[in-house]
Amino acid sequence: MTQDELAQKVKVRRETIVFLEKNKYNPSLKLAYDLATVFSVPIEELFIFEKDI
Amino acid sequence: MKRSVVIFILSALVIVLSAVWFANAKISFNLAELMPFGILVLVVGIAVFIGIKRIKSIRRGEPAEDELSKKILVKTSSISYYISIYLWLVIGFFSDRLNMENHTLIGIGIAGMALIYLLSWVFFSLRGLRDE
Numbered sequence: 626m627t628q629d630e631l632a633q634k635v636k637v638r639r640e641t642i643v644f645l646e647k648n649k650y651n652p653s654l655k656l657a658y659d660l661a662t663v664f665s666v667p668i669e670e671l672f673i674f675e676k677d678i
Numbered sequence: 679m680k681r682s683v684v685i686f687i688l689s690a691l692v693i694v695l696s697a698v699w700f701a702n703a704k705i706s707f708n709l710a711e712l713m714p715f716g717i718l719v720l721v722v723g724i725a726v727f728i729g730i731k732r733i734k735s736i737r738r739g740e741p742a743e744d745e746l747s748k749k750i751l752v753k754t755s756s757i758s759y760y761i762s763i764y765l766w767l768v769i770g771f772f773s774d775r776l777n778m779e780n781h782t783l784i785g786i787g788i789a790g791m792a793l794i795y796l797l798s799w800v801f802f803s804l805r806g807l808r809d810e
Contacts, residue, residue: 629738633739636741636744637740637741638735638741638743638744638747639740640746641747644806647806648808649807649808650746650808651807651809
């Protein structure tokens with residue numbers, strides 16, 4: 626799947642997907658859920674939450 | 679799409695009116711008289727760039743705005759507002775010491791605010807919003 630195709634599936638711009646891949650942006654919960662749904666995986670497999678505490 | 683068309687129409691109007699003004703005015707080609715025209719060209723150029731970018735996005739089937747672009751705009755607006763306050767403080771401090779008309783200082787302040795906004799937008803567009 627290309628970045629363009631993924632962006633169209635989750636209804637965001639291609640730049641958003643690029644920034645996510647480069648770890649330059651933390652997605653909203655909705656976007657994270659939509660991405661997990663597209664790949665049919667749990668959110669935790671796509672995004673790792675780093676605890677500050 | 680409508681928004682992009684409006685941007686192009688407004689830019690074209692500004693360019694046409696500026697060209698008419700430039701043709702009819704007796705410009706002496708010194709820096710003080712050409713600077714407002716230069717700022718105008720810069721602003722119109724930015725508007726055309728944004729319009730072209732929007733049309734390309736629409737043709738690719740992308741939304742014109744999404745959560746990241748809106749967050750970048752919000753962050754850019756807040757940072758540029760904060761910096762602009764200090765810009766106006768500096769202008770106010772130096773206004774008595776400089777031999778400039780008030781409207782020139784105001785023009786410099788407004789141009790400075792636009793430049794600060796542009797540079798902030800470019801900075802956040804390249805850096806991203808990692809911890810927002």
